[in-house]
Amino acid sequence: MAVKSIDITGLTKRYGEHIAVNNLDLSIDKGEIFGLLGPNGAGKSTTILMLLGLTEVDSGSVKVCGIDSSRYPLEVKRKVGYLPEDVGFYNDYTGLQNLMYVARLNNIPEEEAKKSALEILQEVGLEDVKDSKVASYSRGMRQRLGLADVLIKNPEVIILDEPT
Numbered sequence: 524m525a526v527k528s529i530d531i532t533g534l535t536k537r538y539g540e541h542i543a544v545n546n547l548d549l550s551i552d553k554g555e556i557f558g559l560l561g562p563n564g565a566g567k568s569t570t571i572l573m574l575l576g577l578t579e580v581d582s583g584s585v586k587v588c589g590i591d592s593s594r595y596p597l598e599v600k601r602k603v604g605y606l607p608e609d610v611g612f613y614n615d616y617t618g619l620q621n622l623m624y625v626a627r628l629n630n631i632p633e634e635e636a637k638k639s640a641l642e643i644l645q646e647v648g649l650e651d652v653k654d655s656k657v658a659s660y661s662r663g664m665r666q667r668l669g670l671a672d673v674l675i676k677n678p679e680v681i682i683l684d685e686p687t
Contacts, residue, residue: 526589528553528680529574533583536569543569546583553679568608571684575605588679601629604678608685610669614658618649618668621657622675629676636675643671 529551536544544566551557559567572578573585576596585592587599612621619640626636644653647667652660660668673681 525553527551527586528555528588529557530586530589531570531574531583534570534573534580534585535582536566536573536578537581544573568684571605571682574682575599575603602679604673604676604681606669606673606681606683606686610665610672612657612665612668612672615656617654617656618644618660618671619653621668622671625672626675631675639675639677640671643674646674647671 527550529549531547531549534544534547534549535542547566547570559570561567569578573580574587574592576585576592576599580593588602590598590602592599613624616624622640622643623633623636626633626640631639641650641653644650647670649664649667649671652664657665657668673683
């Protein structure tokens with residue numbers, strides 16, 4: 524049987540008396556596009572944080588690409604590109620400099636990183652502003668740079684929190 528991109532079984536998370544996620548089962552195949560929808564407070568972001576190993580699981584299991592997120596969060600982070608609702612960039616850096624910084628953090632060789640960054644900036648429509656400081660970017664441009672930030676790692680799984 525093929526390893527699932529995401530495999531969640533009986534996932535539960537409580538904050539005091541409040542149950543944020545209640546016995547969630549979810550299985551997502553490689554290549555599948557999936558949306559987790561619900562009202563504010565439904566547990567979507569909490570589920571994402573547990574997927575990434577950033578929030579402790581009360582019960583159940585979470586695996587990303589066959590790796591237990593609770594036990595091996597750093598391994599999971601290497602496989603996942605995560606775009607949070609509010610992305611932080613260095614405003615004094617250009618779009619290209621921000622991507623190169625992320626590439627360095629992920630041990631991507633500089634020549635490969637620059638080639639990938641330029642291709643990705645073109646794909647997201649930011650090639651004309653790649654040398655402009657991020658402080659001058661509009662909200663939409665920052666969202667596209669956030670997507671480029673995720674793609675520079677060439678992740679196996681992409682998770683977008685509040686992508687609209």
